[in-house]
Each structure stands twice: as structure tokens, then as C-alpha cells.
Amino acid sequence: MKSDKNMISRLALWMGDDALIIGHRLSEWCGHAPILEEDIALANIALDCLGQANSWLKLAAEYGYPNKTEDDLAFFREAGDFTNLQLLEQPNGDFAKTIVRQFLFDALRILFYEKLFLFADENVAGISGRALKEIKYHFRHSRSWLIRLGDGTPESHMRIIRALEELWEFTNEMFEYDETGARLASLDLIPGTESLKENWYILISSAFREAGIDIPGQDRYFSTGSRNGMHTEYLGHLLAEMQITARSFPGAKW
Amino acid sequence: MVKEPIEIRKEIFNLLSQIPDPEIPVLNIVEMGIVRDAYIVNGKLKVNITPTYSGCPAMKPIEDDIVKLLEESGYQASEVNLVYYPPWTTDxxxxxxxxxxxxxxxxxxxxxxxxxxxxxxxxxxxxxxxxxxxxxxxxxxxxxxxxxxxxxxxxxxxxxxxxxx
Structure with missing residues (x-):
């Protein structure tokens, strides 16, 4: 029983880290988006992600980190302790890059939450059931922008291609699990890497086809090791900004 | 006389329906489906609430409102728990x-x-x-x-x- 809780804690940690880091990145758009509706949209999506991160990290703490809270996990760990995908810590770039990053991740998350919603543990099932509905709104948003920009002007088309070129190397590790992930997949509790990759391709390829954009091939360098704490230099900078208030004023309330 | 659990639940739900949703004040938190259950364990009143959207910033004020109202109504040692299952739905x-x-x-x-x-x-x-x-x-x-x-x-x-x- 104990090891079950430890496994769920680990799963909750990477679900939470993913949501936290993408949520923080999206929140950087607040006040900077190209139009008011998009400013509101990106802030709303960021809020959903931070809410999901809060639920997951709370669960991770409850099941695997005695005497720690969700805030301890978010604000008092170092870059090497974070298990988020490297894709999500990449800087926002232009609006096209943010949209491509979001779309690649939203498609993955839908497939994850559809599976986790069936989990026997009610906390996992409940958080996932709620999050799945939120992510579907995110997915429709990122998908429609991807098509609009890809199938838009020569400039917007070129920007989507450039963003995809820059981000593609971070997609392979979506289908790479740590030891716990492999165990959970072998028990059919989370999607298996092969079927996950196949279904993810199905979800993304129809949108890229509509956008008139070719999906890059496999003949390149791919990042690896996120789930075991490998990151690009960008995560450290992100954490420095995200964690500074909590670390400078421990226990601060307002 | 000891009250039946169903009576306690009804009483607490009635009481909590005085609390408006902070963001949509025309609805109260019972109508919103946020209050899921109320029961007494070892003399302590427990209220289960469920979050609407994962990141809904209204959840914390709602929790505070519940604790405050229950205290004012004579329930000294109440406890509010956040439950995730079944997930909240507009249904x-x-x-x-x-x-x-x-x-x-x-x-x-x-x-x-x-x-x-x-x-x-x-x-x-x-x-x-x-x-x-x-x-x-x-x-x-x-x-x-x-x-x-x-x-x-x-x-x-x-x-x-x-x-x-």
C-alpha cells in the first residue's frame, strides 16, 4: 500500500511540475499579449494550470513528502529536483512559439487526463476529471490559433514553422518515463509510451495539416531526461523569478 | 435529543445557502454545487466542498466564509475539507x-x-x-x-x- 502511495506521489509530482512551469510561463504574457482577448485567454489558461499544479503538488506532498506542503514543493526545490518537461520551460518567444508549445502540450495532456480519470484513487481521478474539461478548452484555443497562423499570412506561416523547428527537439521526452512512470505504464495505469505517441500524432497531425505545416522528422537531436531532473538553462532563470518572494520572506502572507 | 445525520445535513445546507458565490453573487454556494456534504464525527462538524475550476481563486474566500458563518451559528469546531471526487460539473x-x-x-x-x-x-x-x-x-x-x-x-x-x- 505504501509503495502505491509513493508511486502516485511521483506521478503527481510530474503532473504538478508540468502544470506549474507552463502556468508560470503563460503568466508572463499577462499585460503583453497582442490583443486584449488573448491577454485574458492566456492568463485564464495560466490560472487553470496553476490550479492544477496546486492540486497535484498537494497530493504529491500528502502521499510522499511528510511535513511538506504544495508551497514547499513549488518554492523550495532546486532546478535538478524538478521533473517538468523541458518543452514547458522554454521561453515564450513570440506569440507563435507560445501557441505551438501550448498546442503540443495540450494534446499530450488530453490523452493523459483521459486515462488518469479512470484511476482507482479518487484524488487522482477527481483532479484529472476536472482538469480534462479545462484542458479541452485550452486545446481548442491553441489548435485554432495554430491553424489561423499557419494558414494565415506568409509572415505568420513562417513564424509557426520557426517555432516548431525550435521546439521539436523537446517533444520526444513526452514519451519517455522514469522508473515509476514505466512501472505505472506496465500496470496500465498511465498511457503506454507507444500508444501515447501514436495517439498524440493523430491529435496533432490533423491540425498541422489544416495549418499547411509539415511535421518535422525524427532525424535530429532530441532532449532527454526531464523526468529525472535534466533541464535547459532556462529553468533556473524561471525558478529564480518564481521563487524569490517565497524564499526572501518565508511564510509571508498577504 | 440527538439529531439524525440527514437533519444535520439539511440544517447545514440551509445555513450555508446564505453564502453567495464571491464571483457570481446572484447564486449561493449550495446552488453552485460547491457544498457536497455535512456530517458530524466525534462531535465535530465536517463540511466537504469541491472546487469548481482547478484554479478558481474564489475557493479560499468560500472556505473562510463557511468557517466564519458556522462559528457565528454556534458550531465551534468545524472543519472544511476540499474533496476532488466526483469532479464538479455545471450539471x-x-x-x-x-x-x-x-x-x-x-x-x-x-x-x-x-x-x-x-x-x-x-x-x-x-x-x-x-x-x-x-x-x-x-x-x-x-x-x-x-x-x-x-x-x-x-x-x-x-x-x-x-x-x-
């Missing part, structure tokens, strides 16, 4: 609640495809002011997590819609 809004939303100028949740179908297009959301279906989506994301923005071509009013979720 839990009562007919009366949906009607109140409409009166308030927010189009209530209408089509459940909205929360499932990835190809859903948000057409024909009824305008809460003139009831026309000739409306268009301005943005799926609005002033709060639970609402989208629309425009009525018939009466030329922008309006909000409580997303089906």
Missing part, C-alpha cells in the same frame, strides 16, 4: 440557479457537447437579453474561469456565458 447547477443566472444577464450553460467535443463551435448560444440565437463567440476565456464572452447580433449587446463544464 449540478439547479434549474432555479440557471434561471437566476439568466435574469442576472449571464447565459446559463446550454450544450453539454461544449465540455466534451473537441470540435465544438460555440454557435447559437442564446442571448440572455433578447433570447436570440444569432450570437457569436468573442472569446472562450472571459472575466472568470467559468465564463466565455459573446456578442448578440440581434440586440447588439456583448454578454457572458457560463461555460458548460
Amino acid at each position: 449540478w447547477l439547479t434549474h432555479e440557479a440557471k434561471h437566476k443566472l439568466e435574469e442576472y444577464g449571464i447565459a446559463p450553460p446550454q450544450n453539454t457537447d461544449e465540455s466534451h467535443d473537441l470540435n465544438y463551435q460555440f454557435t447559437g448560444i442564446l442571448c440572455p437579453f433578447c433570447n436570440s440565437a444569432d450570437t457569436r463567440l468573442t472569446s472562450v476565456f472571459g472575466s472568470t474561469s467559468c465564463k466565455s464572452l459573446h456578442y448578440c447580433n440581434a440586440c447588439q449587446q456583448p454578454f457572458e456565458h457560463f461555460k458548460c463544464s
Whole structure:
């Protein structure tokens, strides 16, 4: 029983880290988006992600980190302790890059939450059931922008291609699990890497086809090791900004 | 005389229906489906609430409001728990609640495809002011997590819609 809780804690940690880091990145758009509706949209999506991160990290703490809270996990760990995908810590770039990053991740998350919603543990099932509905709104948003920009002007088309070129190397590790992930997949509790990759391709390829954009091939360098704490230099900078208030004023309330 | 659990539950639900939702004050937290259960364990009152949207910033004020009201009503040692399962859904809004939303100028949740179908297009959301279906989506994301923005071509009013979720 104990090891079950430890496994769920680990799963909750990477679900939470993913949501936290993408949520923080999206929140950087607040006040900077190209139009008011998009400013509101990106802030709303960021809020959903931070809410999901809060639920997951709370669960991770409850099941695997005695005497720690969700805030301890978010604000008092170092870059090497974070298990988020490297894709999500990449800087926002232009609006096209943010949209491509979001779309690649939203498609993955839908497939994850559809599976986790069936989990026997009610906390996992409940958080996932709620999050799945939120992510579907995110997915429709990122998908429609991807098509609009890809199938838009020569400039917007070129920007989507450039963003995809820059981000593609971070997609392979979506289908790479740590030891716990492999165990959970072998028990059919989370999607298996092969079927996950196949279904993810199905979800993304129809949108890229509509956008008139070719999906890059496999003949390149791919990042690896996120789930075991490998990151690009960008995560450290992100954490420095995200964690500074909590670390400078421990226990601060307002 | 000891009260039956069902009576206690009813009493607490009645009491908590005085608390308005902080973001949509025309509805109370019981009508919103946020209050899930109330029971006594070892003389201590426990209230289960469920979050609406994962990141809904209203959850903390709601929890504080519940504790405060219960204390004022003589329940000294109450405890509010956040439960995640079953996840909150707009299906839990009562007919009366949906009607109140409409009166308030927010189009209530209408089509459940909205929360499932990835190809859903948000057409024909009824305008809460003139009831026309000739409306268009301005943005799926609005002033709060639970609402989208629309425009009525018939009466030329922008309006909000409580997303089906």
C-alpha cells in the first residue's frame, strides 16, 4: 500500500511540475499579449494550470513528502529536483512559439487526463476529471490559433514553422518515463509510451495539416531526461523569478 | 435529543445557502454545487466542498466564509475539507440557479457537447437579453474561469456565458 502511495506521489509530482512551469510561463504574457482577448485567454489558461499544479503538488506532498506542503514543493526545490518537461520551460518567444508549445502540450495532456480519470484513487481521478474539461478548452484555443497562423499570412506561416523547428527537439521526452512512470505504464495505469505517441500524432497531425505545416522528422537531436531532473538553462532563470518572494520572506502572507 | 445525520445535513445546507458565490453573487454556494456534504464525527462538524475550476481563486474566500458563518451559528469546531471526487460539473447547477443566472444577464450553460467535443463551435448560444440565437463567440476565456464572452447580433449587446463544464 505504501509503495502505491509513493508511486502516485511521483506521478503527481510530474503532473504538478508540468502544470506549474507552463502556468508560470503563460503568466508572463499577462499585460503583453497582442490583443486584449488573448491577454485574458492566456492568463485564464495560466490560472487553470496553476490550479492544477496546486492540486497535484498537494497530493504529491500528502502521499510522499511528510511535513511538506504544495508551497514547499513549488518554492523550495532546486532546478535538478524538478521533473517538468523541458518543452514547458522554454521561453515564450513570440506569440507563435507560445501557441505551438501550448498546442503540443495540450494534446499530450488530453490523452493523459483521459486515462488518469479512470484511476482507482479518487484524488487522482477527481483532479484529472476536472482538469480534462479545462484542458479541452485550452486545446481548442491553441489548435485554432495554430491553424489561423499557419494558414494565415506568409509572415505568420513562417513564424509557426520557426517555432516548431525550435521546439521539436523537446517533444520526444513526452514519451519517455522514469522508473515509476514505466512501472505505472506496465500496470496500465498511465498511457503506454507507444500508444501515447501514436495517439498524440493523430491529435496533432490533423491540425498541422489544416495549418499547411509539415511535421518535422525524427532525424535530429532530441532532449532527454526531464523526468529525472535534466533541464535547459532556462529553468533556473524561471525558478529564480518564481521563487524569490517565497524564499526572501518565508511564510509571508498577504 | 440527538439529531439524525440527514437533519444535520439539511440544517447545514440551509445555513450555508446564505453564502453567495464571491464571483457570481446572484447564486449561493449550495446552488453552485460547491457544498457536497455535512456530517458530524466525534462531535465535530465536517463540511466537504469541491472546487469548481482547478484554479478558481474564489475557493479560499468560500472556505473562510463557511468557517466564519458556522462559528457565528454556534458550531465551534468545524472543519472544511476540499474533496476532488466526483469532479464538479455545471450539471449540478439547479434549474432555479440557471434561471437566476439568466435574469442576472449571464447565459446559463446550454450544450453539454461544449465540455466534451473537441470540435465544438460555440454557435447559437442564446442571448440572455433578447433570447436570440444569432450570437457569436468573442472569446472562450472571459472575466472568470467559468465564463466565455459573446456578442448578440440581434440586440447588439456583448454578454457572458457560463461555460458548460
